[in-house]
Amino acid sequence: MKTAPELLNILEVLCRRLTEKNDEYGQLAEDRALAEKEYKMAVREQILRHKSDGQPATIIPKLVEGHRLVAELKFAMDVKDALVKANLESVKSTVTQIDSVRSMLSWLKEEMKG
Numbered sequence: 488m489k490t491a492p493e494l495l496n497i498l499e500v501l502c503r504r505l506t507e508k509n510d511e512y513g514q515l516a517e518d519r520a521l522a523e524k525e526y527k528m529a530v531r532e533q534i535l536r537h538k539s540d541g542q543p544a545t546i547i548p549k550l551v552e553g554h555r556l557v558a559e560l561k562f563a564m565d566v567k568d569a570l571v572k573a574n575l576e577s578v579k580s581t582v583t584q585i586d587s588v589r590s591m592l593s594w595l596k597e598e599m600k601g
Contacts, residue, residue: 491595498588509549512574519567526560567596 488495533551542550551557 488595491592494588494592498585498592501581501585501588505585507577508574508578508581512571512578515571515574519564519571520549522560522564522567526557527565529554529560540558552559558568 530551533554534547537547537550538544
């Protein structure tokens with residue numbers, strides 16, 4: 488079992504990590520939103536291009552999906568989405584770790600009373 492000072496040090500490190508992850512989240516979410524914007528604009532541009540070329544409406548989605556730039560932008564958006572989700576999972580994990588350390592500190596406090 489760790490001592491109270493050791494647990495407090497761990498708690499401090501975890502709180503710093505939580506703050507860093509919360510700060511990261513804003514930038515990651517903004518990056519993801521920008522990637523989605525670029526992707527949707529490219530999709531709309533390709534749809535309009537295919538419509539003006541007289542392509543049948545039924546095959547336009549497949550043509551757009553297969554366009555290199557659209558596919559690359561979709562990939563970038565998916566990667567940024569995964570980074571946002573990973574950040575949120577890291578935040579949840581850190582909160583759980585903080586709760587565990589707080590529980591250990593409470594247990595230690597009770598043990599010292601008794």
